[in-house]
Amino acid sequence: MADKKVQQTLVLIKPDGLVKSLTGDILSALSNPKRKIMGAKIVRVTRELAEEHYQHLKDEDFFDELIKYILGEYHTKRVLALVYEGENAIKEIRKIAGATHPEEAHPETIRGKYGRIHSKTNVFENVVHASADEKDAEREIKLWFRPDELVHTIFPTESKETTKTELFWK
Numbered sequence: 001m002a003d004k005k006v007q008q009t010l011v012l013i014k015p016d017g018l019v020k021s022l023t024g025d026i027l028s029a030l031s032n033p034k035r036k037i038m039g040a041k042i043v044r045v046t047r048e049l050a051e052e053h054y055q056h057l058k059d060e061d062f063f064d065e066l067i068k069y070i071l072g073e074y075h076t077k078r079v080l081a082l083v084y085e086g087e088n089a090i091k092e093i094r095k096i097a098g099a100t101h102p103e104e105a106h107p108e109t110i111r112g113k114y115g116r117i118h119s120k121t122n123v124f125e126n127v128v129h130a131s132a133d134e135k136d137a138e139r140e141i142k143l144w145f146r147p148d149e150l151v152h153t154i155f156p157t158e159s160k161e162t163t164k165t166e167l168f169w170k
């Protein structure tokens, strides 16, 4: 049955969520024994990552301000990225997150409780991102996480030799 399908989904706690110290509340709201966190990391978002993440909105008037928002120019230059796995996780987490427009989001949702519209930029500072559907979830998880950063993934992987210079502790 479609509504019993195990799914993985990307959640971002956006810079306004971090600067307002909402991480605990958001993790509690998303917490459920039937959902598991498969990966988590704090990210200093690059412009390239931000623009790729929001590529579907690149023709919108608010795109430049949206990129500044996710880069943390108005709050803090950090995003907490999480991958959740569970039955129907995409739809359930979207429901807990609430509607995109903070004023339309139900007051019991994360966005309804904590979201606002920035008075100068009109950007919806809605605290969290949650993948919208399976296609977006796969694209976004692959964009934000390498396979070895996740406990396990439902997407196929391959090994490749690289000559990349990596950073180590000295």
Ligand code: UDP
Binding pocket: 057, 062, 066, 099, 100, 122, 123, 124, 125, 126, 129, 130, 132
């Ligand atoms: N957004 C905005 N104004 C709009 C629509 C979207 O500021 O009119 C921002 C908002 O932060 C939203 C993000 O752009 O979360 C991505 O938009 P999308 O339509 O994908 O909504 P979401 O999937 O986040 O609910």
Ligand code: MG
Binding pocket: 132
């Ligand atoms: Mg979206």
